[in-house]
Amino acid sequence: MSKIKCQCGHENPFGTVLCERCGRPQTEDAINSKTVDMRYEGSARRSQTYKRTIIDKIWNFFSSVKIGISIIVAVLATSAIGTIFPQKLYVPVSDAELGEYYERLYGIFGVIYYKLGFHDMYNSWWFITLIGMLGTSIIIASVDRVIPLYKSLKMQRTKRHPSFMKRQRIYGSGQVNDADDSINKAAIKLKELRYNVKIEDGAILAEKNRFSRWGPYVNHTGLIIFLSAILLRGIPGFYVDETLWIREGEMLEIPGAPGYYIENNGFTIENYSIEEDDEVFSTALERVGMIPKNYQTDVSLYKNADDALPGQTENIELVKDESIIVNHPLTFDGYSVFQMDFRLDELKSMTFQLTEKATEESLGEFTIDLINPDDKYELGNGAIVEVKEYYPDYDGIKDGEPYSKSPIPNNPAFIFKMITPEKPEGEMSFVAIRQTLETEENDYKANFLSAETRDISGLTIRKDRTLYLLLFGGIVFMIGVSQGSYWNHRRIWIQKGEENEILLASHTNKNWFALRKEIEQVREYADLPQYEDREDTESELDDEEGDFK
Amino acid sequence: MSKNKRLAANRKKRLIIRTIVLLVLAVAIIFAIVTRDKVKVLAVGDKAPDFELVDLEGNKHRLSDYKGEGVFLNFWGSWCGPCKTEMPYMENQYKEFEGKGVHILAINIKDTRLKAETFRDQFGLTFPIARDPDESVRRAYNVMPLPTTILINEDGIIQDIITRGMSEDEIRSLMESIQPE
Structure with missing residues (x-):
């Protein structure tokens, strides 16, 4: 791994193509070529310098742009595959039935999809590893290029060796009337064109917009910030995204926000109406019918004492009452609770009337709260209805017993014991919706009169501490893109040769057309020799040569 | 050089x-x-989160009060078939182990008080049954399917998590496993 000593005396690192200082070509290829590859200034990419240990080999692997592009292609391909069938998150079955579900809906492809883990791809270890490798590649490839590039741009000498000049894409040489005068005039004109002009030993280096070369690296920094922000979401407390279904009147702990409780004081849905609202809406309303105007959940937020255990709610305190409407979340302690969904009309209470069958005379009414039923209801005059059993979601008889398939009052059924002055022993009756069963003929019955319903609000609980970091990463990314796209790094070298000979060479990373126009202005003003663009095709409009090509 | x-x-x-x-x-x-995995799942070997609930008789139960003894923590619901099946087994083993330093605490999910009480009476259950109306204990233990049984040893460490119904023999051997020395 020896250094390469150039004829000018400068020691270049191993792998250098063009001498860092004078620009003399250092490799056989460069010496034999007509024009040189100016990418990374012909400096030694660090990756290519040492290949000794396993660490160096891994480093070199990630430093390769080819590998980087392969990783990007792999990420794109797998991401696309992940969208062919729905992801696990959007499949309405439990984990145990997933395989069966994919097979039933998508056949053999579904089985393969499921077996290969594409059904939960974005959470799979290999997809995350792929993204991680992409991040690694971006960091290492950038570091390996930006440092040598920075060094060689910093170290570049004003006067380059003629062999460097000759191998530039734009090159010209020829006799002029007064070389010194031409150099001076060129310097004046170049300054006018906002170049940074250095004159040394009868040679000019005019340079502008060098910062454009850092564009890709700024852009990559933005990407890395973005990826780190996503990584931060894994730390508890940084990111919460939960849903909560809460019925009117219920108070539940907020998922993702331990210690906070939310009570649903009522859900409202409002529609536009022709009578009440502005006349401009009437045509639309007549055409479409119902158009919702507002979805609203009125809530109370409570906070438990800091040292309270789960289940302990003695020291719970009201924080605030608020109405959550679409785009106006309840906010507290970094959390936002949004109105997302609703379900209407779940049974809340049922009112019955106790009547004597023979006379159809009422002994009174009672209302059963289906969420918190009492065990008996006294109707006065000695009539009492005891609730012996309650089946909130009655689903027929199973093993000789009435059976409730869930705790939700979708189809409530009761076993009542009706005690009346005439029947002090009580009569048993099984009452469900549109169904009454009696073990023996009763004198009394409980008639269903009416029901009240309540609504359920679907809320989303969000907390995202990484949002501003993501935004910042995005802004840095865009700064990098514009820096590299809208400005071009241009350099013009002019030097005196023998007697009144002038050598002229120039390089830019993109937009050669504009560069030639600028040189033309200088040439006319300062009487410089003719030059040629040796890669000039007819049009230069889409000629681009970025650092990462 | x-x-x-x-x-x-x-x-x-x-x-x-x-x-x-x-x-x-x-x-x-x-x-x-x-x-x-966004959800933090409790695992065997973790410390069991402390909680305090009131049972149907009005007695307070705090997990940390059982330190030094084993706790058989059973989450159940009246509509769940396997819960019904294992309840009588649990009752039998409760009588067996209560004097030996292993306690059963059953936590009802989502049922009304009336329903929990009629269920208790129907099966003649004598071990403490607590309700978790705001579901904070369920969340603390991240219980999804019912029944879920969590076995907590004398040091308050989770020794086993069973997310299905159990046979009587299974219940016995699990309770033996958390019996203090």
């Missing part, structure tokens, strides 16, 4: 920097993989 030494030192420095960078990146990837 000194030049070679300098080169060797440079090389060593480069190796160290590269190793550190690669290690940091590898740790980041592993971190991303480990934390991809």
